[in-house]
Amino acid sequence: xxxxxxxxxxxxxxxxFVPAKMTSGTADRSxxxxxxxxxxxxxxxxxNSGRNVILMMKKKILTVTLNxxxxxxxEVVNFAVDTVNRASASRRDPGGKGINVGTALSxxxxxxxxxxxxxxxxxxxFIKHFSANSMEDRFLHVEGPTREGIKVVDPENSVTTDINxxxxxxxxxxxxxxxxxxxxxxxxxxxxxxxGSIPAGVPAAxxxxxxxxxxxxxxxxxxxxxxxxxxxxxxxxxxxxxxPNIDELSEIYEELRKAEDKDKAVEELTExxxxxxxxxxxxxxxxxxxxxxxxxxxRVSAPEINVKSTVGAGDTYLxxxxxxxxxxxxxxxxxxxxxxxxxxxxxxxxxxxxxxxPPEQYLDRIIVEQI
Numbered sequence: 001x002x003x004x005x006x007x008x009x010x011x012x013x014x015x016x017f018v019p020a021k022m023t024s025g026t027a028d029r030s031x032x033x034x035x036x037x038x039x040x041x042x043x044x045x046x047x048n049s050g051r052n053v054i055l056m057m058k059k060k061i062l063t064v065t066l067n068x069x070x071x072x073x074x075e076v077v078n079f080a081v082d083t084v085n086r087a088s089a090s091r092r093d094p095g096g097k098g099i100n101v102g103t104a105l106s107x108x109x110x111x112x113x114x115x116x117x118x119x120x121x122x123x124x125x126f127i128k129h130f131s132a133n134s135m136e137d138r139f140l141h142v143e144g145p146t147r148e149g150i151k152v153v154d155p156e157n158s159v160t161t162d163i164n165x166x167x168x169x170x171x172x173x174x175x176x177x178x179x180x181x182x183x184x185x186x187x188x189x190x191x192x193x194x195x196g197s198i199p200a201g202v203p204a205a206x207x208x209x210x211x212x213x214x215x216x217x218x219x220x221x222x223x224x225x226x227x228x229x230x231x232x233x234x235x236x237x238x239x240x241x242x243x244p245n246i247d248e249l250s251e252i253y254e255e256l257r258k259a260e261d262k263d264k265a266v267e268e269l270t271e272x273x274x275x276x277x278x279x280x281x282x283x284x285x286x287x288x289x290x291x292x293x294x295x296x297x298x299r300v301s302a303p304e305i306n307v308k309s310t311v312g313a314g315d316t317y318l319x320x321x322x323x324x325x326x327x328x329x330x331x332x333x334x335x336x337x338x339x340x341x342x343x344x345x346x347x348x349x350x351x352x353x354x355x356x357x358p359p360e361q362y363l364d365r366i367i368v369e370q371i
Contacts, residue, residue: 068096097195
């Protein structure tokens with residue numbers, strides 16, 4: 001390591017410097033073969049030795065949220081239907097899966113840009129959130145409101161009830177305008193994360209189209225969606241990573257839905273999907289999470305924690321996966337990163353990471369085993 005003539009650390013720069021002659025620019029190709037891997041590095045001259053060094057910048061991440069939402073979370077102890085319930089707390093947060101992923105990554109120290117569609121009539125809450133978390137806003141702002149959703153959280157029974165409303169209606173040309181915008185900005189990013197549902201009237205193949213554009217630009221592509229949109233993404237071969245749960249896979253694959261031996265069916269299906277997708281981060285519900293890659297299959301056990309809210313935990317898990325990949329970790333390290341980030345989120349209300357319960361304090365309590 002070289003001591004450079006820098007008086008203070010640069011924002012967004014990792015804490016180490018690598019000699020230029022030791023850096024090939026392909027160190028992370030093992031997990032993102034389509035990526036350039038060094039688009040953010042800078043070559044400088046060491047002030048003491050005069051030797052060239054490569055300044056290793058944090059990987060830049062772009063998240064796509066086509067159907068964001070405002071999450072109105074209400075805490076009700078022992079929530080019950082057909083009776084009067086009294087709230088003990090409430091809050092309104094800008095949401096949408098891609099925004100939640102971006103919030104966690106930004107709080108984790110990564111440069112983040114957000115894009116997708118955002119309704120103009122209630123955009124103020126989002127704009128304040130983006131600014132407070134140092135995230136760049138490259139949304140296409142459209143007419144009408146972003147949808148809102150009510151989440152009733154029962155902390156006593158660890159249950160969340162969702163009530164979702166409709167939002168903006170996209171006009172003719174909005175999708176094309178977005179794709180043109182995306183094609184321009186994606187060239188500056190190392191990772192692209194596409195998350196969430198698709199607005200009414202938008203083709204199911206939209207995420208497959210976005211992933212193909214991103215992959216052609218050299219970015220690692222991750223997708224978290226469901227239904228026909230997920231199937232289109234898988235069949236396109238443009239996703240490096242997908243993050244479905246077992247129910248979402250069962251919905252689009254009849255052989256899994258009708259299988260008597262679920263574990264065997266999962267193994268056979270993931271083997272087929274891996275011919276088109278690099279990594280499968282699969283949630284098995286109460287059985288925990290698994291990771292399937294070309295190198296093998298892995299199971300991760302989550303630490304026991306006092307859960308305050310599960311809202312956005314899956315998004316933070318995905319953010320932790322991306323963080324691990326961006327740091328060049330192996331499969332075990334990536335899974336520990338994901339599980340620890342989700343654990344931090346579960347200890348608080350709202351999106352992001354809990355500064356009082358940071359991810360690193362859970363790492364030693366997470367066990368990853370190959371299956």
